[in-house]
Amino acid sequence: MVANKENQLYTTLNNGKPMPLLGLGTYNMFGEVAINAVKIALETGYRLIDGAQMYANxxxxxxxxxxxxxPREEIFITTKIDNCNQGYEATLRSYEQSLKDLGIEKVDLLLIHWPIKGQREETWKALEKLYADELVGAIGTGNYLLPFLHELKNYASIIPAVNQIEFSPFLYLSEELDYCRKNQICLQCYTPLMRGQKHNHPAIVQIAQQYSRTPAQIILRWAVQQGLSTIPKSENPDRIRENFGIFNFELSEMDLNVLNNLNENFRIVDDPIDML
Ligand SMILES: NC(=O)c1ccc[n+]([C@@H]2O[C@H](COP(=O)([O-])OP(=O)(O)OC[C@H]3O[C@@H](n4cnc5c(N)ncnc54)[C@H](OP(=O)(O)O)[C@@H]3O)[C@@H](O)[C@H]2O)c1
Structure with missing residues (x-):
């Protein structure tokens, strides 16, 4: 992990490229609200924008x-292949459409959004082709729990740079975390704020008070301080700024440990294991 001049933390992906650890999630924002959220986030200092075909924005x-x-070269842009666009040819075609819609020449990271049964190998091969042709900066997976990562190893020539999964103190998937660390895959936490549902948990409230920070800032700091990427969504200018305010304090080892031991298998999004 390294910090740039604003102390924002970056990681180095397994292909040598830098990626900011904190990004703006863009699920469920539309029209001028979405345009404005992305603009304000970038003005605030965010340099990673997490998008997807599925978000229709x-x-x-x-x-x-x-x-x-x-400038474009300062921004790390992610998109994801929608479930309905998986398979070899459809992935290639839909990626072209994403580039047209985004108005850019390539994305920095292209992910498979979900591990769709019967499509996983062909979709991954298409991502490898795009990477070999230098049409994407890096490729990775979304919602790949351990069985999907093991399966991928059988046919992949490239190890994913990133695996984006639901992950939080309350959904602490230690097997996936160990696997990603051992294989130099950056684990990226989605729904990191649990859409606000655990901000009143006593342990979160207590640590937030201790550091004079908000619950969201504690949860986001917990991720980046351990080298995990995290992509909170907000369309509210104040909360966009609040969520970026995590680079000027540090959690103690003891508090990291408290947060690492809150697992309740608490999920917001569907369990990807049903895709097996
Ligand atoms: N790969 C996948 O399958 C997958 C699945 C889900 C999500 N994702 C990605 O992960 C991103 C984040 O996940 P998410 O959008 O599901 O949920 P989230 O980031 O955990 O929570 C977003 C919700 O929390 C609110 N919020 C934001 N900042 C807050 C703060 N500081 N205090 C209190 N509330 C706050 C937001 O409202 P306001 O907007 O009003 O602030 C919004 O309702 C998505 O946007 C998407 O990019 C990926």
Whole structure:
């Protein structure tokens, strides 16, 4: 992990490319609200924007990027192949459409959104082709729990740079975390704020009070301080800024440990294991 001049933390992916650990999630934001959220996030200092074909707002994400005035080369842009676009040819075609909608020449990270039964190998091969042709900066997986990662090893020539899964103190998937660490895959936490549902948990409240920070800042700091990427969504300018305010304090080892031991298998999104 390294810090840039604003102390924002970056990781180095397994292909040598840098990626900011904190990004803006863009699920469930639309129209001018989405454009504005992306623009404000970039003005605030965010340099990673997590998008997806499924979110049906790639045009707005692209517009927000342009309106921010931040140079393209400073921004790390992710998109994901939608479930209905999986398979070899459909992946290639839909990626072209994403680039048109975003108004850019390549994304920095292309993920398989979900491990769809019967499509996983062909979709991964298409991502490998795009990577070999230098049409994407890096490739990775989404919702790949351990069985999917083991299966991928049988046919993949490239190890994913990132695995984006639901992960939080309350859904602490230690087997996936160990596997990602051993294989130099960056684990990226989605739904990291649990959509607010655990912000009143006594352990979170207590640590937040101790550091004079908000529950969201504690949960986000907990991730980046351990080298995990995290992509909170907010369309509210104050909360976008609040969520970025995590680079000027440190949690103690003891508090990290408290947070690492809150697992309740608490999920917001469907369990990907049903895709096996
Ligand atoms: N790969 C996948 O399958 C997958 C699945 C789910 C999500 N994701 C990605 O992960 C991103 C984040 O996950 P998410 O959007 O599901 O949930 P989240 O980031 O855990 O929570 C977002 C919710 O929390 C609110 N919020 C944001 N900041 C807050 C703060 N500081 N205090 C209190 N509430 C706050 C937001 O409201 P406001 O907007 O009003 O602030 C929104 O309702 C998504 O946007 C998407 O990019 C990926």
């Amino acid at each position: 790639e045009k707005e994400v692209g517009e927000g990027i342009r309106r921010s005035g931040v």
